[in-house]
Amino acid sequence: MMKTSPRRPLILKRRRLPLPVQNAPGDTAEEEPKGAPAQQEPAQAQAPKEVAQPNPCKFPAGIKILNHPTMPNTQVVVVPNNANIQSIITALTAKGKESGSSGPNKFILISCGGAPTPPPGPQPQARTSKDPKRMEVITETLGPKSAAGDENLPRPAGALPGQRWKNCAGGEAASCPLDNSLTNIQWLGKMTSDGLASCSIKQEVEEKENRHLEQSQAKSPQVERPPGASAAWPDSASERPPYSYMAMIQFAINSTERKRMTLKDIYTWIEDHFPYFKHIAKPGWKNSIRHNLSLHDMFVRETSANGKVSFWTIHPSANRYLTLDQVFKPLDPGSAHSPEHSESQKRPNPDLRRNVAIKTELPLGARRKMKPLLPRVSSYLVPIQFPANPSLVLQPSVKVPLPLAASLMSSELARHSKRVRIAPKVLLADEGAAPLPTAGPVTEEKLLLTEGLSPLLPVPSIKEEDVQPGEETPHLGRPIKVESPPLEEWPSPCPSVKEESSHSWEDSSCSPTPRPKKASSTGSRSPARRVSDLLVIKRREGREMSRSRRKQHLMPPRLDEPELLLSEGPGAPQPALAGPPQPTCQLGSHPEDGGPFKTPIKEMLPTSSTPSKSALPMTPESWRLTPPAKVGGLDFSPVRIPQGAFGPLPDSLELADLSATPLKSIPLFDSPRELLNSEPFDLATDPFSSCPPSDMEVPKPGSPEPQVASLSANRSLTEGLILDTMNDSLSKILLDISFPGLEEDLLGPGSVSWTQCIPDLR
DNA sequence: CTAGATGTTTACTGTT
DNA sequence: AACAGTAAACATCTAG
Numbered sequence: 001m002m003k004t005s006p007r008r009p010l011i012l013k014r015r016r017l018p019l020p021v022q023n024a025p026g027d028t029a030e031e032e033p034k035g036a037p038a039q040q041e042p043a044q045a046q047a048p049k050e051v052a053q054p055n056p057c058k059f060p061a062g063i064k065i066l067n068h069p070t071m072p073n074t075q076v077v078v079v080p081n082n083a084n085i086q087s088i089i090t091a092l093t094a095k096g097k098e099s100g101s102s103g104p105n106k107f108i109l110i111s112c113g114g115a116p117t118p119p120p121g122p123q124p125q126a127r128t129s130k131d132p133k134r135m136e137v138i139t140e141t142l143g144p145k146s147a148a149g150d151e152n153l154p155r156p157a158g159a160l161p162g163q164r165w166k167n168c169a170g171g172e173a174a175s176c177p178l179d180n181s182l183t184n185i186q187w188l189g190k191m192t193s194d195g196l197a198s199c200s201i202k203q204e205v206e207e208k209e210n211r212h213l214e215q216s217q218a219k220s221p222q223v224e225r226p227p228g229a230s231a232a233w234p235d236s237a238s239e240r241p242p243y244s245y246m247a248m249i250q251f252a253i254n255s256t257e258r259k260r261m262t263l264k265d266i267y268t269w270i271e272d273h274f275p276y277f278k279h280i281a282k283p284g285w286k287n288s289i290r291h292n293l294s295l296h297d298m299f300v301r302e303t304s305a306n307g308k309v310s311f312w313t314i315h316p317s318a319n320r321y322l323t324l325d326q327v328f329k330p331l332d333p334g335s336a337h338s339p340e341h342s343e344s345q346k347r348p349n350p351d352l353r354r355n356v357a358i359k360t361e362l363p364l365g366a367r368r369k370m371k372p373l374l375p376r377v378s379s380y381l382v383p384i385q386f387p388a389n390p391s392l393v394l395q396p397s398v399k400v401p402l403p404l405a406a407s408l409m410s411s412e413l414a415r416h417s418k419r420v421r422i423a424p425k426v427l428l429a430d431e432g433a434a435p436l437p438t439a440g441p442v443t444e445e446k447l448l449l450t451e452g453l454s455p456l457l458p459v460p461s462i463k464e465e466d467v468q469p470g471e472e473t474p475h476l477g478r479p480i481k482v483e484s485p486p487l488e489e490w491p492s493p494c495p496s497v498k499e500e501s502s503h504s505w506e507d508s509s510c511s512p513t514p515r516p517k518k519a520s521s522t523g524s525r526s527p528a529r530r531v532s533d534l535l536v537i538k539r540r541e542g543r544e545m546s547r548s549r550r551k552q553h554l555m556p557p558r559l560d561e562p563e564l565l566l567s568e569g570p571g572a573p574q575p576a577l578a579g580p581p582q583p584t585c586q587l588g589s590h591p592e593d594g595g596p597f598k599t600p601i602k603e604m605l606p607t608s609s610t611p612s613k614s615a616l617p618m619t620p621e622s623w624r625l626t627p628p629a630k631v632g633g634l635d636f637s638p639v640r641i642p643q644g645a646f647g648p649l650p651d652s653l654e655l656a657d658l659s660a661t662p663l664k665s666i667p668l669f670d671s672p673r674e675l676l677n678s679e680p681f682d683l684a685t686d687p688f689s690s691c692p693p694s695d696m697e698v699p700k701p702g703s704p705e706p707q708v709a710s711l712s713a714n715r716s717l718t719e720g721l722i723l724d725t726m727n728d729s730l731s732k733i734l735l736d737i738s739f740p741g742l743e744e745d746l747l748g749p750g751s752v753s754w755t756q757c758i759p760d761l762r
Numbered sequence: 763c764t765a766g767a768t769g770t771t772t773a774c775t776g777t778t
Numbered sequence: 779a780a781c782a783g784t785a786a787a788c789a790t791c792t793a794g
Contacts, residue, residue: 244782244783245782246782262768263767263768264767264768282784284785284786285783287785287786288782288783288784288785290767290768290770291769291770291771291783291785292782292783293768293769294769294770294771295770295771301769308792310768310769
């Protein structure tokens with residue numbers, strides 16, 4: 001297995017390579033010693049067979065030919081969009097003939113490149129059936145297809161491996177037939193990642209409808225994007241995308257309007273957008289997808305109303321609404337940043353650069369825009385981009401870049417700091433109780449830390465929301481959690497929290513429950529749901545024993561589903577803002593209610609395979625994004641400032657400021673992946689929020705102010721903490737700033753909220 | 763009942 | 779040590 005170990009998104013690494021070399025749009029080349037990407041690829045592909053070399057032969061430049069890792073006699077031919085397909089086919093046909101029976105007789109054509117170049121005409125497209133050998137040529141486009149996939153085809157599910165895939169790339173089923181194949185390419189351009197939802201399938205009718213909606217929504221945002229750019233991973237079809245499974249799952253789910261997707265659809269979406277999985281990856285990738293879904297708390301399984309269909313959703317608190325588009329697109333055009341080095345690959349996002357830049361020196365203004373995300377430059381270059389403009393974001397569905405950034409930042413922070421995790425796993429039963437140790441006692445530190453991250457965001461976010469321009473926020477929507485600690489970190493009620501580390505919650509002493517994970521996540525919403533949730537849990541207790549890392553929970557279908565979610569979901573953040581709504585969670589506010597609390601979700605949080613993970617780190621925060629205005633609003637004490645800084649997000653402005661300070665320097669993400677990966681964590685939020693989007697809706701009556709205040713207070717605390725962990729210097733600052741009194745007060749309140757929240761979690 | 767899809771967990775391993 | 783990817787054992791469910 002591992003040998004090759006692709007473990008991490010290899011991609012990242014690889015990418016670099018390519019860039020320099022390849023880059024070309026046309027990418028190409030095959031042969032390069034560098035090789036085909038394939039080679040680079042990790043393991044999987046490689047392992048098995050190695051790549052074939054490309055045969056240079058007669059093929060036009062830019063074409064890469066790789067042996068399919070799992071299929072015998074099959075090669076994957078990556079061609080630039082602009083390549084003359086016919087000629088390629090002809091060449092392949094000839095090649096196939098030449099090779100004779102022993103040689104490859106099946107070729108999968110994947111077009112990459114952004115541009116679509118469809119061959120107009122009639123392309124022979126694929127398949128040459130003629131061949132004696134019966135070669136099969138399958139064409140696919142790399143890019144993200146759009147969603148076409150959605151509905152897509154029914155791909156045989158598991159089938160990947162061996163067989164030939166026909167691709168059906170297009171999504172539509174229709175396409176399946178070879179005939180179409182080329183045509184598919186056409187879409188490339190368009191496709192984008194939209195994502196559409198992908199999804200598909202049939203499920204109940206009901207579901208269908210829903211989906212449609214989803215899809216549509218999903219698209220909309222995208223629409224904006226240039227076609228060319230597909231978000232996808234254009235580079236090479238053959239290469240493994242630089243995103244982690246967690247990220248891809250998020251992309252998939254977030255591509256739908258409802259922000260939920262069945263497992264099958266997830267598979268389909270990924271295959272559609274990342275041909276590597278469709279053609280090259282070993283079938284085990286699906287196992288990995290399932291593994292990730294189960295492992296990470298951010299992924300919550302819900303069942304359809306009728307109970308027949310199960311959908312995977314992203315816990316609202318954790319959902320940053322990342323979409324492939326976001327990651328990929330260049331949002332910011334403006335920024336120009338430096339040329340980045342690396343990566344440029346694809347359309348690379350400037351962001352990345354940004355990161356770099358940031359560190360280096362962007363002007364403040366520039367910085368602001370940037371999102372924090374950046375991965376470490378050095379390491380990976382992933383193209384991640386976030387949309388620069390908030391305004392753009394407006395759409396509800398949109399994903400919100402900001403948040404991302406924020407989250408990124410947060411994550412980073414988290415990273416630096418250590419993470420603490422506290423989380424408890426929650427159990428269902430327990431949840432109710434949630435006693436919370438309350439915050440107070442709880443390790444504050446820990447809490448802080450955790451929160452810090454999120455909180456930061458949150459706070460702002462809150463404001464934002466309040467203020468919020470609608471636009472931007474979409475993402476924010478989330479409720480935020482402002483405070484909430486990251487998943488991991490949830491404070492556990494137990495005093496001991498700490499340790500958690502790894503296992504955090506689960507194990508943590510506090511809750512003995514063995515696997516509680518599941519807990520219900522449901523949030524508070526309806527009781528009914530909860531019930532349903534309960535269902536979920538069950539399972540294996542026997543085993544349980546140990547700590548499991550996982551989560552398990554099912555959420556009941558959201559009935560509510562409120563729209564909220566979605567809509568805003570992501571971004572939507574809704575409006576929530578509008579006043580009342582607040583982010584829910586916020587502050588602690590209360591939590592009480594059940595609402596928030598419930599969030600048992602907790603589980604959600606961060607789990608990673610390792611428990612510790614970090615997800616959290618990330619951030620959760622997306623929400624954070626707050627608008628600048630907010631900042632002002634806030635007011636809180638001086639402290640805030642730091643907050644801003646920390647908080648990621650708050651606005652750019654703040655960031656800028658921060659940046660000025662040492663804070664800025666904080667690295668954001670190491671890699672793009674992180675961003676993606678990171679889970680949201682916000683989980684913490686949950687507590688408060690838990691708020692699923694829906695929750696968010698909740699308007700909290702509380703006026704914003706109060707909330708805010710409290711928040712702020714909390715924040716400050718947290719911030720301070722955060723700082724500590726994070727940067728020394730910063731921390732110092734914070735510390736100074738913080739007021740004891742506040743803290744306490746805050747704590748109090750905060751704690752309360754936490755507690756409230758927490759309980760659930762726990 | 764069986765097969766397959768779906769979910770959960772655990773264990774390992776390679777990276778960073 | 780933390781992560782992420784992979785593999786695999788099992789458990790559940792559902793369809794045939």
